[in-house]
Amino acid sequence: MAHIGIVGAGLAGAGAAYALRDTDHDVTLVEKSRGVGGRAATRRKHGCRYDHGANYVKDGDDRTVELIRELGADGLVDVEEPVWTFGRDGEIEPSDRQESHKFTWEAGITQFAKRLLAATDAEVRTTVRAASVARDADTGTWTVTDTDGDDHGPFDRLLLTPPAPQTAALLAATAWDGDGGTLGALREAVEAVEFRTIRTLVLHYDFAVDVPWYAVVDVDKEHDVGWLAREECKDGHVPDGESLLVVQMGPEWSLAHYDDPLDEAAATVAGKAADLVGDDRLADPDWADDQGWRYALPDTGLDPSAGAVEAAREAGLHLAGDWVAGEGRAHRALWSGVEAGERIDGSL
């Protein structure tokens, strides 16, 4: 039986564990947060439930839809209302883009990773932040040391799934004797992947907003607001007669206002939401919440031709995530993880 370690229990990590579920390998995930799902995240507050990272899983391909259905149709939500667009002038209009399924769950989008992991025997160690990684030159195994100084492993194969800048930091804290230059080259390739920052503001109202769309997206990428969605379009998320807006701010605004206090940021963003939607009542939410996503979405992907990626795999060190797939999408992260799991199994 081989021991496999996975850093990160987002969709890539969960996907890798899922791919390994029918093997006799022993799989352990270490996750710095209290729960699983990573950027496909859900929070509960004041009787509402909201997906404040990824909004939904798009039916990017048939296998994604098939897998989602396989994991159980109970509580599955397919948002029916459309996504409309706006541009630099802030004029909202119907989109001519083809609508796809927009999947989440009544219990929130974290269900995706939870259901994947529930189908496995993998052990998930939450609130464990990996601080460094080391390879034993004699056995070729990998050990992960967390920020409390505790060791996890040894692992015959290790998969790193945090966003590229966090994976680069782990690689900077990796000890690998006689790596022949692979580690430096790998770190360089990972460091080259750029991520953008998004600050998400969540605004709640004790009245229902009456518009024909679920969400609006900035197609010119010049507005302060990048995306604004109505969480009440998801069954089970918001009580009837209330409204909850999830507003994702553009990267420029997000960086400039990343550390602004919540009440200040919420007041500013609520004003922008009111202007955009054309409803003055939105300037005054009855409560607000937020999340800063320092590493929200990859702007670029890992160079697949980087020789160090293959050399690292040969030494048992693998990478997965949306940034490895080259697109900031939940289903891309998932399949990147599944493929890494299959590759790991094939290497044993």
Ligand SMILES: Cc1cc2nc3c(=O)[nH]c(=O)nc-3n(C[C@H](O)[C@H](O)[C@H](O)COP(=O)(O)OP(=O)(O)OC[C@H]3O[C@@H](n4cnc5c(N)ncnc54)[C@H](O)[C@@H]3O)c2cc1C
């Ligand atoms: C605001 C926002 C909106 C989005 N909207 C959509 C959308 O509508 N549709 C869509 O398809 N995609 C969307 N995405 C993108 C989608 O969320 C991601 O592509 C996907 O969730 C990435 O999964 P992952 O497993 O690659 O990474 P992550 O989800 O980031 O998982 C990595 C995990 O590693 C953990 N970790 C990091 N460092 C360590 C460490 N040192 N030790 C232990 N654990 C660690 C993290 O806590 C995390 O759980 C959105 C993302 C954001 C931020």
